[in-house]
Amino acid sequence: MSAEAPLALEVSDLELVYRVRGIDRPVLRGISFSIERGRSYGLVGESGCGKSTAALGIVRYLPRNGRISGGAVSVAGQDVLALSPRELRGYHARAVSMVYQNPGSALNPGIRVGAQVAEAFTVLGVSRRDATDRAREALARVQIADPSSVMGRYPHQLSGGMQQRVVIAMALAKDPALLILDEPTTGLDATVEAEVLDLVAQLQAELHTAVLFISHNLGVISKMCDRVGVLYAGKLVEEGPVGVVLQDPRHPYTVGLLRCIPRGGVRKDHGRLDTIPGFLPSLGADIPGCVFADRCALADERCHAEPPEVIEVASDHIARCFHHERARDLPRAEVADIALPPIDRVPEPLVRFDDLGKVFHQRGHDVHALVGVSAAIWPGETLGLVGESGSGKTTLARAVLGIVGPSSGAVELEGRRLAPVFQKRTRVDLRALQMVFQNPDSALNRRHSVRRILLRSLHKLAGVRGTEAETRVVHLAERVRLSERTLTQKPVQLSGGLKQRVAIARAFAGDPKLVVCDEPTSALDVSVQAAILNLLVELQAEQRVSYLFISHDLGVVRYISDRIAVLYLGRLMELGPADVVFDGPHHPYAEALLSAVPTIDGGGRHRIKLEGDIPSAAAPPSGCVFHTRCPRKIGAVCEETEPPLVAVEKNHLMRCHIPLEELRTLQTAGAPAPDTATPL
């Protein structure tokens, strides 16, 4: 490297330890990478592999028990590890910026947005008066339409996407040499995520900032980064240009990660998802050989005994694996495929909701969370619910379960009308409809043992107790592949995936007919997600249970669903078989949702931008509720008349003024040019 152009970030052999109960436990075991100015580098890996710790080490903002025990870090030619506390402050103020996952907690809730952004400038020595003007410019730069009005608001008055823009504006105030983004879009909707990612990419090109992008989402990394490093147990196991690594992975861990993700239109009846067996080594474990050897199907004696050196498998592409040539032939962990019987839609459906509506009364406003939703679910079928947050997915699920009583319409189970709220439902109805929650930490009582949790559910839902219940508990645990030993443990002692298995076992205690799954895998790592999805499919094959499945991950929804319902502002916009909804021609809203998802393979769909946020359900737009954001709006008819939900082809319902054939032509032609969206 020549002296006049130092690398934006150079990390060499960085070692980092956390001191836990008096012992130094290695978290980073010597990682090296560098980022050139104007480039972006992605760091991927599952939780606990050291991604965020690496970022904290680079900015030297470690918790008290964390210590850098070796290696070097330099940012723009400056040795970060040699800085005095005083110099470190200057380094934090001027050289690096960090954007975290949750923008809501990164902003001070008690200070107006304008003052917070201005503060980012005053710390750089800008006068108060100038700082306000600079803040306005900064907000305009992150494409906030009306900076002056946003500056007068408090953070809670902004949507998540807007908040993250404000945080990015503050991070870029100092024109940093290095911008670190730690899962910046994980909590956001796909459409908002796409906008924020576009913004980051555009700003990076303008400002020529180096970006370190941390994410568990390979699609996001693929879209945003030039290079990628795969981190496992504190070691960089593979590194190279993003396209090369993701298309031609040479480390078994990368191969495994890529196989876990449901993508490319894979469905449950195509086969089971691959998983990565085993677990991440415990924090600071002493590993003599390859860090991944314990979970690697290719591992031999040598892998367990000596650590593989960095091997240049191609120019500019390295992997730490003795068997990098065979990595792509890694044997599959899940071999046995299961037969899913086809769904018989001739008899009565299991569950039918007819014209379901829900109005919440909030501060004098009527908020229509659900408007005339009718659908049915047959035995053994999965109905996937998709839509942005605020589209009514959760309200629909809660209305089916009776957690909220519908304002109109009713839910029928096997032809019987159910009581509107669960308190009035019989035990038979309660056991027929159960739920798996998003966050297993919240869903399991942390003071109860697994045995107690399951016994109680068996007692209440299946009506068994005593010795019979004791045997049934073991059987129930077996069905979700939990060992008997797990029963004596409490939730804190279990990993996220095992906790979710317990939650699933609880829902299945009374042999339910319909299980509502509300984002059941979004809190889990991809390898665990794959195992949980496999389990749900196995249970479905064994018991013909039906699922109402909510997820923002469209790959997951497509994998598990037989049919998909697309909701927008509480209205059903499209309902049809999964393949039909995904492959099109589809509703313009579904089209936009799908195009927003960054894919690992890159390219593919042309992005369709949705302007602005989802409108308020208290004052929904006239006519077609989607017309304010619709890229394919055809004219006044969209603003005046709400299109009916009609069968455009067999089993495929859609709510749009554009005829199906025209949509087909339009959608094969690609994304609309922005000006076609203007009213005629």
Add this chain to the structure above:
Amino acid sequence: MTSLEAAPAALARSEARTARSERLRLLVRSRTVIIGLIVIALWIFCAVFPGLVTPHDPVFDNQFTPNLSPTWGHLFGTDTNGRDILSRVLAGSRNVLLIAPAATLIGTVLGTILGLITGFFRGVVDDAAGRVIDAVMSLPLIITAILIVTAIGKSGTWVVVLIIGLIFSPVVSRTVRAAVLTEGELDYVQAARLRGERAPYIMFSEILPNVMSPVVVEFTVRLGYAIFTVASLTFIGFGVAPPSPDWAAQINQYWTLIDPYWWMTLFPALAIASLVVAVNLVADGVREVYER
């Protein structure tokens, strides 16, 4: 699929087992907690075995020259009835050590139940109970106590216990209610409802174990206040009466003679202070460990 559980289970078990002992370890490591515990233990010993620690009889009148200031023979002096004050102070902890914990226990149990009910049902129940609690808490403690005693029409140890318990329960209920509101948002409560559990089961079997930390903290903090309140009520004449060597009763008896017989008031007062401070030292430690 046995490999599924192997690794983290073993690791996590040792972590969970240490969670409780870790708390104890942190508590015992704190020097202030140890000092507090030693002082409390000494007073409990005195209360249980007064005969072993008192150099002279604490109750019997005219054993010595009255009104002696502290000397080597009588380190704390003697009182107007010719009794050794050191013996009376050492024997005087029994009353307060009986009433204060009993009252605190009643207050904590009642408050926890009240907090669970108001936090779980919210709505009308919470609003109604909230207003009553506001009213009770707005009155000074002593006034409420006098009102209750007058209403009951008699005084005595167990009346004092009941009064303090009743007065403390609203304060405890506020803390518990806040914790219950947070817990109520968690999905396990929803899951319990969805399998048809009744409210008492959810409150006591599902939520209560998860709000024990604030309950324990509240108990230790209230205990300090309770000792002070018992002393105050005894001082103004409720509860025990002379010739009991109770600290507050001694102060009540002699504080008008503080000039020149200061020792008759000072040493019982110091005894009360030592116990209150000791309990608060432990309470601070407990709070730190439980509210981490």
